[in-house]
Amino acid sequence: MLPDPTLNAYLLLSAVLFAIGTAGVFLRRNLITILLSVEIMLNAVNLTFVAVDRFRGVVDGQIIVFFVMTVAAAEAAVGLAIIIALFRHKESLNPDAFTSLKW
Amino acid sequence: MLSLIPLLPFLGWLANSTVTRRAPKTVSGWIATGAMGAAFGVALTQIWAMLHQTPVEGVRAIEETVFTWISSGRLNIPLAFRLDPLSSVMILVITGIGTLIHLYSTAYMHDESDSEYARYFSYLNLFAAFMLVLVLGANFPVMFIGWEGVGLCSYLLIGFWFTKPSAADAGKKAFVVNRIGDFGFILGMFAIFWAFGTLDFQEVASKVALLPADPASIAGAGVLTAATLLLFLGATGKSAQLPLYVWLPDAMEGPTPVSALIHAATMVTAGVYMIGRNAVLFSHAPFTLEVVAVIGALTALMAGTIGLVQNDIKRVLAYSTVSQLGYMFLAMGVGAYATGIFHLYTHAFFKALLFLGSGAVIHALHGEQDMRNMGGLKKHLPLTFWTFLVGTIAIAGLPPFAGFFSKDEILWKTFASGHLVLWGIAVVTAFLTATYMFRLLYMTFYGERRTAAPHGAHGDDAPAHGHAHGAPSHGAPAHGHGLHDAPAPMAIALVLLALGSGGAGLFGIPAVLRGSNAIEHYLAPSFRAIGAPEVVETVVENHGLEFGLMIFSVVVAAAGIAVASMIWLKNPQIAANMAARFKGLHTLLYNKYFVDEAYDATLVQPIKKTSAGFLWRGVDAGLIDGTVNGVGLVVRGWSAVLRRMQTGSVRAYAMSLFTGVVVIVGYYLWR
Amino acid sequence: MDAIFFWLLAAGTVLASVGVIFQRNPMHSVVLLIASFCALSGLYVLLGAPFVAAIQIIIYAGAIMVLFLFVVMLLNVPTEDPVHGYHARLLGGAGPRRFGAVLSLLFAVQLFLVLRTLQMTPLPTDAQQPPSTVYDIGLRLFRDYAFAFEATSVLILVAMVGAIVLARREPR
Numbered sequence: 001m002l003p004d005p006t007l008n009a010y011l012l013l014s015a016v017l018f019a020i021g022t023a024g025v026f027l028r029r030n031l032i033t034i035l036l037s038v039e040i041m042l043n044a045v046n047l048t049f050v051a052v053d054r055f056r057g058v059v060d061g062q063i064i065v066f067f068v069m070t071v072a073a074a075e076a077a078v079g080l081a082i083i084i085a086l087f088r089h090k091e092s093l094n095p096d097a098f099t100s101l102k103w
Numbered sequence: 104m105l106s107l108i109p110l111l112p113f114l115g116w117l118a119n120s121t122v123t124r125r126a127p128k129t130v131s132g133w134i135a136t137g138a139m140g141a142a143f144g145v146a147l148t149q150i151w152a153m154l155h156q157t158p159v160e161g162v163r164a165i166e167e168t169v170f171t172w173i174s175s176g177r178l179n180i181p182l183a184f185r186l187d188p189l190s191s192v193m194i195l196v197i198t199g200i201g202t203l204i205h206l207y208s209t210a211y212m213h214d215e216s217d218s219e220y221a222r223y224f225s226y227l228n229l230f231a232a233f234m235l236v237l238v239l240g241a242n243f244p245v246m247f248i249g250w251e252g253v254g255l256c257s258y259l260l261i262g263f264w265f266t267k268p269s270a271a272d273a274g275k276k277a278f279v280v281n282r283i284g285d286f287g288f289i290l291g292m293f294a295i296f297w298a299f300g301t302l303d304f305q306e307v308a309s310k311v312a313l314l315p316a317d318p319a320s321i322a323g324a325g326v327l328t329a330a331t332l333l334l335f336l337g338a339t340g341k342s343a344q345l346p347l348y349v350w351l352p353d354a355m356e357g358p359t360p361v362s363a364l365i366h367a368a369t370m371v372t373a374g375v376y377m378i379g380r381n382a383v384l385f386s387h388a389p390f391t392l393e394v395v396a397v398i399g400a401l402t403a404l405m406a407g408t409i410g411l412v413q414n415d416i417k418r419v420l421a422y423s424t425v426s427q428l429g430y431m432f433l434a435m436g437v438g439a440y441a442t443g444i445f446h447l448y449t450h451a452f453f454k455a456l457l458f459l460g461s462g463a464v465i466h467a468l469h470g471e472q473d474m475r476n477m478g479g480l481k482k483h484l485p486l487t488f489w490t491f492l493v494g495t496i497a498i499a500g501l502p503p504f505a506g507f508f509s510k511d512e513i514l515w516k517t518f519a520s521g522h523l524v525l526w527g528i529a530v531v532t533a534f535l536t537a538t539y540m541f542r543l544l545y546m547t548f549y550g551e552r553r554t555a556a557p558h559g560a561h562g563d564d565a566p567a568h569g570h571a572h573g574a575p576s577h578g579a580p581a582h583g584h585g586l587h588d589a590p591a592p593m594a595i596a597l598v599l600l601a602l603g604s605g606g607a608g609l610f611g612i613p614a615v616l617r618g619s620n621a622i623e624h625y626l627a628p629s630f631r632a633i634g635a636p637e638v639v640e641t642v643v644e645n646h647g648l649e650f651g652l653m654i655f656s657v658v659v660a661a662a663g664i665a666v667a668s669m670i671w672l673k674n675p676q677i678a679a680n681m682a683a684r685f686k687g688l689h690t691l692l693y694n695k696y697f698v699d700e701a702y703d704a705t706l707v708q709p710i711k712k713t714s715a716g717f718l719w720r721g722v723d724a725g726l727i728d729g730t731v732n733g734v735g736l737v738v739r740g741w742s743a744v745l746r747r748m749q750t751g752s753v754r755a756y757a758m759s760l761f762t763g764v765v766v767i768v769g770y771y772l773w774r
Numbered sequence: 775m776d777a778i779f780f781w782l783l784a785a786g787t788v789l790a791s792v793g794v795i796f797q798r799n800p801m802h803s804v805v806l807l808i809a810s811f812c813a814l815s816g817l818y819v820l821l822g823a824p825f826v827a828a829i830q831i832i833i834y835a836g837a838i839m840v841l842f843l844f845v846v847m848l849l850n851v852p853t854e855d856p857v858h859g860y861h862a863r864l865l866g867g868a869g870p871r872r873f874g875a876v877l878s879l880l881f882a883v884q885l886f887l888v889l890r891t892l893q894m895t896p897l898p899t900d901a902q903q904p905p906s907t908v909y910d911i912g913l914r915l916f917r918d919y920a921f922a923f924e925a926t927s928v929l930i931l932v933a934m935v936g937a938i939v940l941a942r943r944e945p946r
Contacts, residue, residue, distance in 0.1 A: 013817075063915055065826050067926055072834075077934070098751075
């Protein structure tokens with residue numbers, strides 16, 4: 001019989017998801033996918049908030065999650081707009097193609 | 104009130120250098136002369152007040168502290184002035200003779216433009232202010248302010264006509280040589296502060312009076328000997344003794360009234376005054392006193408020999424000044440402080456008179472200074488001649504004029520204290536003094552005029568007397584014909600100084616002649632510390648011997664005059680013959696023993712070469728510039744390396760961010 | 775019962791996320807992420823936060839991911855080609871990438887170590903703490919965090935304006 005999930009389990013899950021998101025940011029060569037990895041990271045954080053909320057018996061964490069989601073939405077919108085502009089400029093979505101700020 | 108005395112000339116300087124700079128000459132001249140005259144008046148009132156004080160332990164003095172200048176830990180230096188008998192004599196000389204010289208200058212400098220005239224008077228006032236600060240200072244640093252200040256003004260005034268290269272060079276030489284002496288003075292001050300913890304004259308004297316004297320040999324030299332020797336080095340610079348006298352003859356490049364004021368009456372006497380002020384200190388360092396006496400005597404002799412063969416009228420007077428200063432130092436060196444100051448005061452009168460007289464001659468001849476081109480001026484410039492004669496007799500040392508009493512006193516004190524060799528040197532110098540001064544007189548005023556110059560047809564006396572206004576318009580050089588005697592301001596000064604040269608000696612008639620020797624008693628309190636026993640001057644009361652020596656010195660002076668008359672009055676050819684026969688000696692004397700050349704070769708050139716070669720090229724350009732530039736180069740090199748961090752790849756930046764996060768978390772984990 | 779659901783959903787989330795970062799085709803990535811979100815939503819329900827679960831589906835999966843999908847299809851994003859040239863070199867492109875991946879792994883290990891030190895605390899059961907209702911959340915939101923709420927609305931407005939300005943064509 002599997003043991004009941006403890007707080008630690010949830011936190012560990014959140015940590016793993018965060019690491020996966022970070023790895024994605026570094027490994028992918030497509031701007032949109034990078035953005036998706038960032039979303040993964042945000043979700044991991046959300047999970048942490050809700051888990052601790054449950055543990056402590058308050059609802060403040062869920063309020064924070066609410067705001068995080070709102071902000072994530074705004075950020076996704078603006079980020080995608082930027083990607084569209086960049087794509088129009090360079091016809092490529094490879095982050096390594098945009099190196100004008102080199103020495 | 105006491106601080107008003109130096110303040111008035113200082114205000115005169117301020118006015119003439121700023122406000123009245125372009126005012127007409129009468130304005131700036133009168134402001135300056137008025138300031139000096141007012142200072143003289145205030146000085147008189149202050150001396151009156153001092154004389155009516157009740158003596159504190161036998162000393163009457165007025166003190167005034169203006170403000171606290173430096174107060175830092177143990178060092179406490181107020182800007183304080185102190186009027187006691189010694190400084191009273193000095194301020195009378197400075198303000199009195201100074202006013203006369205200012206008056207004289209209003210006519211002498213009349214050919215200058217308005218702004219140059221004002222500049223001249225502003226410097227002259229500034230000099231007087233600093234000199235007064237010097238003699239009124241109650242502690243070493245205040246005296247040093249005056250000391251440096253007069254050096255500065257001397258430079259400014261010697262190089263007054265700075266467009267003339269020789270004048271500018273002379274000014275620089277004076278300042279640099281003075282500076283060497285000043286360095287000694289500063290070190291002496293440090294030594295005194297280190298030893299006694301105070302720089303106030305009275306306090307130092309009190310502390311020194313409690314100490315035993317340093318042994319009179321260099322082996323046992325203590326702080327006192329070292330400090331006094333250093334102070335004396337400063338005095339040799341300021342008062343033109345060996346080895347730092349070389350600037351004074353060159354200083355004749357300045358206007359003649361400047362020579363009279365600064366290089367005869369006041370600034371060069373600062374060294375003598377300084378020793379007098381520190382009489383207690385010097386009495387406790389017998390070795391230094393020996394050094395002072397020997398240097399004084401040697402300088403007197405050397406300068407006298409050089410003066411014998413010079414042809415420029417002002418040069419002769421300059422070397423005469425050096426020689427007479429030697430006498431003063433000789434007096435200080437044998438412990439006869441009051442006598443030295445007495446000679447200082449009489450010398451101020453007749454030397455100023457002689458310089459101003461020579462100025463009148465130069466003025467009348469429109470700038471001629473070579474005595475070989477003079478002669479026969481006696482009938483054209485009578486007033487100048489008669490006053491000049493008084494001064495010459497005074498300096499030669501014939502009674503009853505001033506120079507006799509003071510010089511004779513010095514000779515007596517030297518003899519009586521056992522310095523027979525120095526006495527002999529002094530007697531020879533007295534002979535030489537009489538000789539070359541009368542040589543000067545005869546060459547200038549007697550005989551026939553020796554060049555094709557403006558013929559002296561109009562030997563007029565008239566312009567000299569009966570003029571009441573301040574700065575008469577004396578004729579422009581284009582006036583051409585007629586040598587006129589001194590105009591009124593100059594004449595007044597000459598006459599008054601002549602009276603002084605005649606009568607100033609009356610203050611010091613020694614007891615042997617049934618006089619009261621007033622000046623020695625008057626000055627005595629200044630030379631001891633409060634509460635200490637009187638400084639014992641090694642004086643032997645032997646009236647017979649004293650009287651005999653007195654007669655002897657008169658005979659010596661008369662002999663000198665006789666020799667001069669024989670040669671330059673009767674038969675000038677003898678001088679030329681002797682010069683030709685003793686060619687080597689004559690050349691040596693004429694070129695002032697080649698001292699300047701020696702200094703140049705041994706000191707000046709090596710310093711120049713070291714500075715240019717090593718210090719400039721090596722240290723400054725190489726080391727310092729190299730370091731500064733090097734820092735710049737290093738920074739540039741580093742930045743060339745560091746800029747490669749900007750790869751432009753956002754991912755790389757993100758990676759470095761994340762690395763930081765990992766490191767921090769790891770750190771906390773590890774803890 | 776809870777345990778089984780937890781492990782199932784957790785596994786699903788992780789696998790879907792891993793798939794997101796390893797898929798070549800971005801369309802596939804987006805879809806896998808939606809799946810991950812759905813699993814997460816289930817986890818939220820397990821944690822007794824139905825409101826959050828609901829808005830996770832509605833906003834995240836429903837709105838944001840659809841937006842992503844639109845953009846992917848609009849840009850006709852090609853699949854990534856393998857690296858060559860400058861980007862294959864260590865310092866240029868490959869270096870940061872690999873190093874970054876290693877770092878993430880390291881980070882995960884660190885977090886794991888951190889969590890190990892914590893006490894194993896069991897979560898309260900439904901009986902001890904009922905799930906939070908919309909009412910509770912609404913009360914907190916509009917009373918205590920009203921200012922943040924208003925500020926967020928301004929933020930959304932700004933984002934909207936920004937997105938429009940950034941994405942439009944340059945006026946000729």
